[in-house]
Amino acid sequence: MSKTRKQAPARAQAATAVATCDGDGAAGDGAAPTGVSRRRLLGTAGATGLVLGAGGGAAGYAATRPEEPAALTTVGATEAMFHGKHQPGITTPLQARGHLVAFDLAAGAGRKEAATLLRRWSAVAKELMAGRPAAGAPDGPGHDTGIALDAGPSSLTVTFGFGRTFFARTGLTGRLPAALDPLPVFSADALDAKRSNGDLWVQIGADDALVAFHALRALQKEAAGTARVRWQMNGFNRTPGATARPMTARNLMGQIDGTGNPKPSEEDFGRRVFVPASPGKPQEWMEGGSYAVVRRIRMLLDDWEKLPVERQERVIGRRKADGAPLSGGTETTEMDLDKAGPDGRLVIPDNAHARISSPEENGGAAMLRRPFSYHDGITEDGTPDAGLLFICWQADPFRGFVPVQRKLDRGDALSPFLRHEASGVFAVPGGAAEGEYVGQRLLES
Amino acid sequence: MSKTRKQAPARAQAATAVATCDGDGAAGDGAAPTGVSRRRLLGTAGATGLVLGAGGGAAGYAATRPEEPAALTTVGATEAMFHGKHQPGITTPLQARGHLVAFDLAAGAGRKEAATLLRRWSAVAKELMAGRPAAGAPDGPGHDTGIALDAGPSSLTVTFGFGRTFFARTGLTGRLPAALDPLPVFSADALDAKRSNGDLWVQIGADDALVAFHALRALQKEAAGTARVRWQMNGFNRTPGATARPMTARNLMGQIDGTGNPKPSEEDFGRRVFVPASPGKPQEWMEGGSYAVVRRIRMLLDDWEKLPVERQERVIGRRKADGAPLSGGTETTEMDLDKAGPDGRLVIPDNAHARISSPEENGGAAMLRRPFSYHDGITEDGTPDAGLLFICWQADPFRGFVPVQRKLDRGDALSPFLRHEASGVFAVPGGAAEGEYVGQRLLES
Numbered sequence: 060m061s062k063t064r065k066q067a068p069a070r071a072q073a074a075t076a077v078a079t080c081d082g083d084g085a086a087g088d089g090a091a092p093t094g095v096s097r098r099r100l101l102g103t104a105g106a107t108g109l110v111l112g113a114g115g116g117a118a119g120y121a122a123t124r125p126e127e128p129a130a131l132t133t134v135g136a137t138e139a140m141f142h143g144k145h146q147p148g149i150t151t152p153l154q155a156r157g158h159l160v161a162f163d164l165a166a167g168a169g170r171k172e173a174a175t176l177l178r179r180w181s182a183v184a185k186e187l188m189a190g191r192p193a194a195g196a197p198d199g200p201g202h203d204t205g206i207a208l209d210a211g212p213s214s215l216t217v218t219f220g221f222g223r224t225f226f227a228r229t230g231l232t233g234r235l236p237a238a239l240d241p242l243p244v245f246s247a248d249a250l251d252a253k254r255s256n257g258d259l260w261v262q263i264g265a266d267d268a269l270v271a272f273h274a275l276r277a278l279q280k281e282a283a284g285t286a287r288v289r290w291q292m293n294g295f296n297r298t299p300g301a302t303a304r305p306m307t308a309r310n311l312m313g314q315i316d317g318t319g320n321p322k323p324s325e326e327d328f329g330r331r332v333f334v335p336a337s338p339g340k341p342q343e344w345m346e347g348g349s350y351a352v353v354r355r356i357r358m359l360l361d362d363w364e365k366l367p368v369e370r371q372e373r374v375i376g377r378r379k380a381d382g383a384p385l386s387g388g389t390e391t392t393e394m395d396l397d398k399a400g401p402d403g404r405l406v407i408p409d410n411a412h413a414r415i416s417s418p419e420e421n422g423g424a425a426m427l428r429r430p431f432s433y434h435d436g437i438t439e440d441g442t443p444d445a446g447l448l449f450i451c452w453q454a455d456p457f458r459g460f461v462p463v464q465r466k467l468d469r470g471d472a473l474s475p476f477l478r479h480e481a482s483g484v485f486a487v488p489g490g491a492a493e494g495e496y497v498g499q500r501l502l503e504s
Numbered sequence: 505m506s507k508t509r510k511q512a513p514a515r516a517q518a519a520t521a522v523a524t525c526d527g528d529g530a531a532g533d534g535a536a537p538t539g540v541s542r543r544r545l546l547g548t549a550g551a552t553g554l555v556l557g558a559g560g561g562a563a564g565y566a567a568t569r570p571e572e573p574a575a576l577t578t579v580g581a582t583e584a585m586f587h588g589k590h591q592p593g594i595t596t597p598l599q600a601r602g603h604l605v606a607f608d609l610a611a612g613a614g615r616k617e618a619a620t621l622l623r624r625w626s627a628v629a630k631e632l633m634a635g636r637p638a639a640g641a642p643d644g645p646g647h648d649t650g651i652a653l654d655a656g657p658s659s660l661t662v663t664f665g666f667g668r669t670f671f672a673r674t675g676l677t678g679r680l681p682a683a684l685d686p687l688p689v690f691s692a693d694a695l696d697a698k699r700s701n702g703d704l705w706v707q708i709g710a711d712d713a714l715v716a717f718h719a720l721r722a723l724q725k726e727a728a729g730t731a732r733v734r735w736q737m738n739g740f741n742r743t744p745g746a747t748a749r750p751m752t753a754r755n756l757m758g759q760i761d762g763t764g765n766p767k768p769s770e771e772d773f774g775r776r777v778f779v780p781a782s783p784g785k786p787q788e789w790m791e792g793g794s795y796a797v798v799r800r801i802r803m804l805l806d807d808w809e810k811l812p813v814e815r816q817e818r819v820i821g822r823r824k825a826d827g828a829p830l831s832g833g834t835e836t837t838e839m840d841l842d843k844a845g846p847d848g849r850l851v852i853p854d855n856a857h858a859r860i861s862s863p864e865e866n867g868g869a870a871m872l873r874r875p876f877s878y879h880d881g882i883t884e885d886g887t888p889d890a891g892l893l894f895i896c897w898q899a900d901p902f903r904g905f906v907p908v909q910r911k912l913d914r915g916d917a918l919s920p921f922l923r924h925e926a927s928g929v930f931a932v933p934g935g936a937a938e939g940e941y942v943g944q945r946l947l948e949s
Contacts, residue, residue, distance in 0.1 A: 134579075134745030155600070155713065155743055202813055204805075205758025205824050210746040267746035268600065269754060272879055272890070276805070291882045298600055298743055300579030301655040301712035309714060313650025360721070364649055379650050434717055435880065437736045445717070 134266050134299050135211030141185040143490040144347045145333060146497060148218035149429065149452050150323060153308055154264035156271040157294040157431040159353065159448060160279070161222070161257025161483060162286035170229040173259075174502040176285045177219065180261075181496035183277050184217035187270075193277040207273035213266045215274055219497045220260040220351055220485030228258060234501060236342035238334075238350050238455050239486055245468040247479055254355065254481035257289040262351070262450070264431075266299055290481070292355060294431025294448040307382060307390065311432050311445050312363055312476070314375055315382030318390050319417060321425050332427050334454050334489075344500040347489025349452045352426075352460040355433070355481035358446035363476045374472040376411030384413065396420075410472040416463050426451040426459035446477070456484055579711050579744050580656030586630040588935040589792045590778060591942060593663035594874065594897050595768060598753055599709035601716040602739040602876040604798065604893060605724070606667070606702025606928060607731035615674040618704075619947040621730045622664065625706075626941035628722050629662035632715075638722040652718035658711045660719055664942045665705040665796055665930030673703060679946060681787035683795050683900050684931055690913040692924055699800065699926035702734040707796070707895070709876075711744055735926070737800060739876025739893040752827060752835065756877050756890050757808055757921070759820055760827030763835050764862060766870050777872050779899050779934075789945040792934025794897045797871075797905040800878070800926035803891035808921045819917040821856030829858065841865075857918040860911050871896040871904035891922070901929055 139147045164173060183193050190212035192203035226235040261278055265271040279288065296308055310316040321328050334345040363371070368379050376394070377384055385406050386395035396414055398406045407414050418425045429452060434445040453459030467474065491497045584592045609618060628638050635657035637648035671680040706723055710716040724733065741753055755761040766773050779790040808816070813824050821839070822829055830851045831840035841859055843851045852859050863870045874897060879890040898904030912919065936942045 134743055135747055156740070203758075204809055205813075206754060206756060208754060208758065208825065209751050210742065211748070213743070213746050267743040268740040269742055269756075269877070270746065272756060272877075276809070276888075280809070288882050288886060293879060293881060295601070295713040297655065297714055298579055298658070298712040300745070301658050301715065302580055303656070306654050309651060309653060311651055311714075311717060313653065360649075364721070364725070368647055368650075380653065432714070432717075434738060436738060437733050441733060443721075 135213050137214045137266070138190065138212040139188055139214055139216045141181075141188045141217075141491070142493050145349070146218045146487055146490045147188070148216035148262050148264055149332070149349055149427070149487070151214065151216050151264065152305070153296040153429065153431075154214055154216070154271075155266045155296055155298045156264065156268040157296070157448070158261075158263040158271055158275045158291065159294070159431075159450075160261050160263070160275065160291040161289040162259040162261070162282055163289045164225070164228050164258050164286050165284065168228075168285050170231060170502060172285050173225070173229050174499075176282060177498040177502060178496040179281045180217075180219060180278055181491055183281055184219075184274075184497075187274050187277060188212055188215050188217065190215075204273060204276050206276065207267075207270045210267050210270050213270040215265040215270050216263070217274060217278065218262040218264075218351075218487060220262075220487040221498065221501070222257045222260060222483060222485050224256065225258040229502075231501065234341050234344060236345055236486055238342065238345075238457065239484060240457070242352070242456070242461060242482065242484060243465065245464060245479065247468055247474050247477065248482070249478050249480060250482050251480055254290040254292075256483045259286060260351070260353070260483060260485040260487075292433060292448055292481075293435075294433045296431055308430075310430070310447055311358055311360065311434070312371075313379060314371075315377070315379075315390065316430070316447075317428055318377070318382050319413070319425075320427055331425050331454060331459070332452050342486075344504065345486060345488055346500075349454065349487050350456050350459075351483075351485045351487050352449075352451050352453075352456050353481075353483040353485065354447075354449040354479050356447045356449050357444065357478040357480050359476045359478065360443050360445060373408050374412060374476075376407040376413035385411075394419075408472065410470045412467070412471050412473040415466050415471050421462050421466060424459055424462045426453040426463070428452075452487075580658050582659045582711070583635065583657040584633055584659055584661045586626075586633045586662075586936070587938050590794070591663045591932055591935045592633070593661035593707050593709055594777070594794055594872070594932070596659065596661050596709065597750070598741040598874065598876075599659055599661070599716075600711045600741055600743045601709070601713040602741070602893070603706075603708040603716055603720045603736065604739070604876075604895075605706050605708075605720065605736040606734040607704040607706070607727055608734045609670070609673050609703045609731050610729065613673075613730050615676060615947060617730050618670070618674050619944075621704075621727060622943040622947060623941040624726045625662075625664060625723055626936055628726055629664075629719075629942075632719050632722060633657055633660050633662065635660075649718060649721050651721065652712075652715045655712050655715050658715040660710040660715050661708070662719060662723065663707040663796075663932060665707075665932040666943065666946070667702050667705060667928060667930050669701065670703040674947075676946065679786050679789060681790060681931055683787070683790075683902065684929060685902070687797070687901070687906060687927060687929060688910065690909060690924065692913055692919050692922065693927070694923050694925060695927050696925055699735040699737075701928045704731055705796070705798070705928060705930040705932075737878060737893055737926075738880075739878045741876055753875075755875070755892055756803055756805065756879070757816075758824060759816075760822070760824075760835065761875070761892075762873055763822070763827050764858070764870075765872055776870050776899060776904070777897050787931075789949065790931060790933055791945075794899065794932050795901050795904075796928075796930045796932050797894075797896050797898075797901050798926075798928040798930065799892075799894040799924050801892045801894050802889065802923040802925050804921045804923065805888050805890060818853050819857060819921075821852040821858035830856075839864075853917065855915045855917040857912070857916050860916050861908050866907050866911060869904055869907045871898040871908070873897075897932075 139151050141147065186193055223239040226232045263271050263274045307315050307317045321331050332349055334342065334348045336346045337343050372379055372385060382390040384392060384394040386398040394407055394413060394417060396407055396419065400406050414420060429450050431448040433448050434443065436444055438444045451460055488498050488501060491499065584596050586592065631638055668684040671677045708716050708719045710719065752760050752762045766776050777794055779787065779793045781791045782788050817824055817830060827835040829837060829839040831843040839852055839858060839862060841852055841864065845851050859865060874895050876893040878893050879888065881889055883889045896905055933943050933946060936944065
């Protein structure tokens, strides 16, 4: 299904919003996942770009002047699709701003209340992702906050998931997937239970921080009385256009991060990332879904930045500047794990992060990492409270995250520079079909 | 001085970076302030916009392919000028990401050490603002962290200021401006001393969060041994392009915020915002500088959002959707403060925020507000820790912020929804000339 949007989003004042989106027109299960698959595609910027008012300077303050030509922008106008085989926010390109929020059901709320909430959440998410205000009478307490007024959809995605505890609280333990078994304890874990797990999980991403915050508030308001916030984290990635072309992301260590990700064009992408059909099984409702492992990984940047670049590169196994393996080539060149230097030592060291986490070393285990960086200021001891909101997606965490992390936990040269501070695993069901809400197949079938 | 940049920044891989910048070519003192005055001006996006690789989907993960045409982007390529009559970050358009950080001089550090630090900071700021890495040998501990590799300057600005306590610690009380006198205590203040004031203040803004973080780390590293972080805050604004054309910003209450700002095109803009020459006076060194009042203003959003839009509009005195005064017209129409409705009551209520803060009601007092929104997650009581990093610029806080805030403090209808949690006032000297560093006229003359 190919969809071209030519009308302006109701909320945005963009003269024309153009987004070309593939729906389910996939060649093979996961080769072209649903949701947005060609964003920022067309040269919609036209000839004008952004035009400032006469007089120069301080355009951020200048009142809008009606005679200014409205410029088309891909950043604001890009729209991800709510409906589809998979939920948005899994294969959607990284967004500039993200919120992660976990909720626990309130006392007395069960399956019925959860179903009502998921139905409302889905309705709100669909509206907001299209650039429209949240439903609610404009003069009542349910009115839209207005924070996203003027902006387009800005690639907003909202993704919903269920934690292990959700199933007992809603009497649905018969449908609890084995994939939600608790993660093993890793030696490097320093987990804060209050910021881990949760009955429900929502991931919000957008290329505009106000659009993302607007969605967070709207969804939180819908939860009032049914679920309360357990924890909430904010993150960020590159702003679209900050680099001359789409690049693999860098993390706050300065390292290119995500090179080894499975690609949608690879034959086994769908099998690795999305849950297959399993008729009659407890997790039948998860078809088309995926499991998210979420880890708040603090980076000990003061220590890391003291290492000379050459030592950092041996810790990672890749060159810092361009992400090429130390065995040679460019970023996408396959690592030569056996290559030795003139001194007889392995060029990519035994404990290099890229070696240990590579699928070749893990029986093919692979996951789709789609993180946000985070930075919450300075801690009491003066070190930066910053790092990675690591989020990885896989058909089964016990064939994705777990074996890789187990191996990293035993001998990764990067471990001394990281601290896993929070953790969660969530079952993220498939996308809602038209007329359906996310999780309906779990909650109502 | 008009400057056109046609070469690519050294760090950026952009094929061409284009920024048209006015230097000091001002008609009148502040009419066209130095620094960047026409950003995002030209249609540099060309015909291609951003082009994804074939295969669709997940471009964020796709490795860069050398055969992809490099697209020009204004977001990454826009460069603010370090040198000029005024420091950057005052009349520069609002940026998508900001860091505020205050430092206190370390024990034993005095005027000489402060001068060394400001010289180093200026050198680093100049390099980073041009899109180049921070100085330092690539294999030594002073090497660049690499976090901003691949990105262009992305409108990075770095702005330096001095707090009141700086002068006693450096033996410079003879040059302490009266404008740095402590602010009066306001009844609505609930200030946290640990997050207020400070010897030195740095404001960082950029349209890319990694570029901003990169600058924060580089500047912090330079301070090691001379000054330690006292407090640090993160903020954000709209991403360029999220709206169809430049608009006045919205805050997290959903309100258009900044309509009443003085405009660079207005005759008295320079007089209001920048410090005039004062030969032989203690603050002679502040010529071309400005005073920043910084307030962390928490918004009590749970309470605010319960108000119907009509009531919110009477609190503010303007329409939420478009910022037009309740007395009619469009956003830029002057408020009719005397207009009464059919019921004989003032259309813009007596205690409306826009009325009380208007220059007409404050003897012409005006300041240039240039804030960032902030959102630090959820507090212990479940309410959002979010609001405004209010930053205003003026030639004298006692003729700008103070009289307006005094009046607001007595009867602003918005006050019950705000909490001033931190405060600082900083003397921000004029911009450095070529070969000079910021603050040199204070520290060396």
